[in-house]
Amino acid sequence: MPALLLAAATGAAALAAPRPSEAAEVAQYTLDxxxxVVVVPDHRAPVVTHMVWYRVGSADEQPGKSGIAHFLEHLMFKGTASHPAGEFSQVVSQIGGQENAFTSTDYTAYFQRVAKEHLKTVMGFEADRMTGLVLTDEVVLPERDVVLEERRMRTDNDPGAQLSEAAQAAMYxxxxxxxxxxxxxxxxxxxxxEDALAFYKRFYTPNNAILVVAGDVEPEAVKALAEETYGKVARRAETAERVRPKEPTPRAERRLVLADARVGQPSLSRAYLVPAYRNEKKDSVALDVLAQVLGGGSTARLYRELVVAQGLAAGAGxxxxxxxxxxxxxxVSATPRPDVAMDKLEAAMDAVIAKLAADGPEAAELERAKTRLVAEAIYAQDNQATLARIYGAALATGTTVDDVKNWPDEVKQVxxxxxxxVARRYLVPSRAVTSQLLPARGEAAAAPATPDKRS
Amino acid sequence: MSTRHQDRGTAVSPAPARKLLAAGLIAMTALVSLAPTSPAQSETTRIQRVVSPGGIEAWLVHDTTLPLVAMEVAFLGGGAQDPADKPGVASLAASLLDEGAGDLDARAFQDKMAEKAIELRFDASRDMVGGSLRTLSENVGPAFELMKLAVASPRFDDEAVERIRQGQLANLRRRVNDPSTQASLAWSAKAFPNHPYGRPLAGSLESVPTITRGDLAAFAKKTLARDNLKIAVVGDIAPEKLGPALDEMFGALPAKAELTPVPDVTPQGLGTVEVKTLDVPQTSMVFGGIGLKRNDPDFIPAFVLNHMLGGSAFSSRLFKEVREKRGLAYSVYSHLAPLDHAGLILGGTATKNERAGETVDLIRAEYLKLLTEGPSEEELADAKSYLIGSFALRFDSSAKVASQLLQIQIDDLGIDYIDRRNELVAAVTLDDIKRVAGRFRENPALLFSLVGKPEGLAGAGNGSSGG
Structure with a gap:
């Protein structure tokens, strides 16, 4: 307790403690x-963000087993042979740490944020559950209900989320x-x-994982700790190149409509199939700038045209x-004002996109977009957890630390x-899935929830 | 400690990260070498109280590690100041402060921000209007100029008012059938009839169209003043520079705010279950009862007590009973909500309709059990250990430090509070917990507000005051 108390009490002051003022260098290495391993030093506060990223996500699931990557993520909190259910979380809690995990299409990540002197403790536990997970139906079945409640909360209770899900399915x-x-x-x-354990044994192995530590640490010290903990975990599966069935070049535009009595505010959204940074760097950075020019806040084209100039939309981005x-x-998306027909809004949106694809951005708006993106890279340095996420996600999707570092310079060259x-080549109808969220057919607006008093 | 900045404990596997990345637009970024080139000179080691020549006070942590400045300000007096028949004035006014001010119309103002990547936004909460500024330190001059214009001479041009009003109305329509939002609004309306806290902060579809430019200008004139202003600054700006800048930014404001007194209030409807029927598979619920205000001498023990109930993301009693053991919900939490004029304990969860009644009963029983039997020594020790150890996590970015410094000023806890806070938590004994549980037990009834098609409520509501 006294040690903890001291560490925490000095927290705020430590932010301002005298430190070398040069931006710390990101270090990286690979264990045997x-x-x-990636280390991002930030000495302003005596805390660390410790993350382990696995190169596996929902897009690596077998047909018929959708959701297993995310379900396993939940089950990873159910204990191991060495540390029974609840022990890891209890220790994290006792040392004043915060923990969580998340699953994406391409990765699954686990993290703890703790005072720096507890880094080794959480590394030990995380290394243990890389291969030591123990599951019984007693914990698996209630957790499956939790996931179903999570799905109801995020998707089934919300027509807008249901439409997004359908749009994603239509795109791919x-x-x-x-x-x-x-x-x-x-x-x-x-x-x-059994599904969870099979997935676990196939993908959870040190050679498929990335350790990211950001915060008040020195790279050499982290290396020693990593060798002592993760370094002792034997490989248990070989990793293959991550080749998924390729999405063919789309030929037909797709249009979706979801009309539901629960929709109070209609909306229009559209997604285009485009390359990722990993595969087409130059195009990707230009698309970053394009997103800013087109929809980066209230100085951007969509907002200025649809919301300000034409008054068709309440918002656009x-x-x-x-x-x-x-x-x-x-x-791209826009929210129509009352009495504005979707077709009219969509035609106006199309015109904004067509003009940009024909004429390109003006010098001032290009400059604004680039300034914003470069500044965001600096603002991101203010938060160690943000930095840890940026590096982890980059490495888990096939890009490098240098890619991340060079990105602002690449932006400046656009x-x-x-x-x-890129607007001309990618923002074309055949690549698009356009979604309209509407009130139930024949109704002007949704019937609001009806009060129904029970003492 | 400020519960208002506390994590509300939505537990495992949050939004798939792709959502976060998409929302932020900035999926890739970097450590560029723009750190100050000067030698180590972050000489400041403490929070400094900077008082301008004109007498305006700010708390500053001067840190030159990164070339940026974060500033948080608060004007006390927020949505609770709205005219009774026009909820939403404070919220709309706050959204309009950066939409044209001084000589700059909305477009010119937004262009100035965008050119330098200056981030400035204002938000109203029940008891204050908050402003948040972030800038690269090389642009601190123009950034402060924009802050000055926004608070001292907002224009409320017709074009901007209409445009932002339309955005507000779209937001209101979007949430008409959002179960968790509706549960929360219904809870406040039932708990605080005829009191500002019972009205919707963002206004309603009926009230927002009636708000006039005059309403907005009057709100700004009465609320944006010097005597109700709190300021926190963190980052690459020296105190000698900040002092005069405070006068530049805020010196032209009226000396005194003209706030309408807001009466203290206790929540009504305790012991009842309000239901709004909505055709969704899952019932969202908000629950709450009488808690403590921030200046209550028992606030810290109450905070620790709540941590054990539903404050801790993975080890609270509600997490274990509602989620882990029974799989009833993905997220379940409780927190103290110390408003200026009401002390509350609030919580929420969501479960499939078929199990809604069971969940209401369980939450009531767990609450009452903790108040009656109290925690074990070990449970208390674990809670204190977490709260003490995790305090430092609130201070690892400039923006977070600024928010903390602002809240400590708002709560009037003293500039040394950060050094004292963990001792206050460490000093909480089982007797303290029993005492504060006794105070909660004086009226342990909870008001539940449910939205969905809940089943199994028979006998659960019924006006019982069993809590």
Whole structure:
């Protein structure tokens, strides 16, 4: 207790303690068993963010077993041969740590945030559960119910989320990005202990994992700790190159409509199939800039045209998810004002995109977009957990530490011609899935929830 | 400690990360070598109280590790100041502060921000209007100029008011059938009839169209003043520079705010279950009862007590009973909500309709059990150990430090609070917990608000005050 008390009490002051002011260098190495390690020093507070990323996500699931990557992530908290259920979480809690985990299409990650003197403790536990997981139906079955509740909360209770799920499925006709990360409800219900353990044994092995430690640490010290903990975990499976069924070049535009009595506010959204950073770096960075020019806040084209100039929309934006192993999505969206027909809004959106693809961005807006992206890279340094996530996600999707470091310089080199070029090539109807979320047919707006008093 | 910045404990596997990345747009970024080139000179080792020549105070942590400045400000007096028939004024006004000010119309103002990647936004909560500024330190001049314009001379031009109003209305329509939002709104409406806390902070589909430019300007004039202003700054700015800048930014504001007094209030409807029927597979619920205000001498023991109930993400009693043992929910939590004029304990969860009644009964029983039997010595020791150990995690970024410094000022806890806080937690004894549990037990009834098609409620509601 006294040691803990001291560490925490000095927390705030330590942020301001005298430190070398140069930005710390990111270090990386590989353990003998093939586990990759990245260390991101940040000495402003005496805490660390410790993450282990596995190169496996929902897109690595077998047909019929959707949701197993995410279900296993939940089950990883159920104890090992050496540390029975609850012990790891209890220790993390006792030392004042925070923990969690998340699953994506391409990776699954576990993390703890603790005072720096506890780094070795959490590394030991995390290394232990890399191969030591023990599962019984007694813990597996209630946890499956938890996942079903999670699905109800995120998706089944929300027509907008149901439409997004359908749009994802429509976008990917062949590639497994088409099924939801959390899984289809009917398939989640069939998942069991054996499925989870089989998936675990195939993918959870040090040579398929990346350790990221960000915070008040020195790379050499982390290396010694990593060798002592993760370094002792034997490989138990060989990893293969991650080749998924490729999404063919799309030929037909796809349009989805979800009309539901629960929809109070209609919306229009569209996603285009585009390359990820890993596969087409130059195009990807230009797409980052394009997303800013088109939809990066209230100075961007979509907002200025649809919301400000034409008054058709209440909001509008764009996004691009560059961190992905395989072909990914670039999205645009708009919320119509009352009495504005979807077709009219969509035509206006099309015109904004067509103009940008024809003429490219103006010098000032290109500069604004690039300034914003480069500044974001600096703002990100303010948060060690953010940095840990950026490096982990990059490495888990086939890119490198140098890629991350070089990205701002690549942004600075993007020209108006580059932006115009990616808009022209990728923002085309055949690559698009367009979704309309509407109130139930024949109804102007949703019936709001009806009060129904029970004493 | 401020529960308002506490993690509410939505447990494992949050949003698939791709969602986060997409939302942020910035999926890739880097450690560029833009750190200050000057030699080590982060000489400041403490929070400094900076008082401007004009008498405006800010708390500063001067740190030059990164070339950026984070600033958080609060004007006390938020949505609770809304006219009774026009909820949403504070919220709309806050959203409009960066939509045109001084000589700059909305477009010019937003362009100025974007050119330098300056982030400035304002939000209203029940009891304050908060402002948040982030800038590269090389742009601190223009950033402070924009802050000054936004608070001292917002324009509320017709074009901007209409546009932001439309955005607000779209948000309101979007959430009309969002179960968790509706459960929360219904809880407040039932708990605080005829009190500002019972009204929707973002306004309603009926009220927002009636808000006029005059309402917004009046709110700004009465609320944005010097005597109700708190300021926290963290990052690459020296105190000698910040002092005069405070006068530049805030010196032109009125000396005194003209706030409408808000009466203290206790929640009504305790012991009842309110249901709003909505055709969804899962019932969302919000529950709450009488808690403590932040200035209550028992606040710290109450905070520890709540941690054991539902404050801890993975080891609270509610987590274990509702989620882990029975698989009833993905997320279940409770927290103290110390508003300026009401002390509350609030919580929430969501479960499939068929098991809603069972979940209500279970939460009531667990709450009452903790209040009656109390925790074990070991449970208390674990809770204290977590709360003490995790305190440092609130201070690992400039933005987080600034938020903490602001909240400590709002709560009037003293500039040395960070050094004292863990001792306060460490000093909590089982007797303290029993005493504070006794205070909660004086009226342990909870008001539940459910949205969905809940089943199994027979006998669960029924006005019982069993809690």
């Amino acid at each position: 068993n093939g586990m990759q 006709t062949n590639h497994p990005y088409g099924h939801p990360i959390i899984g289809w409800e009917d398939e989640i219900k069939q998942l069991n202990r 764009a996004w691009y998810q560059s961190t992905s192993l395989d072909d990914t999505r670039f999205g 020209t108006a011609e580059d932006v115009k070029d």
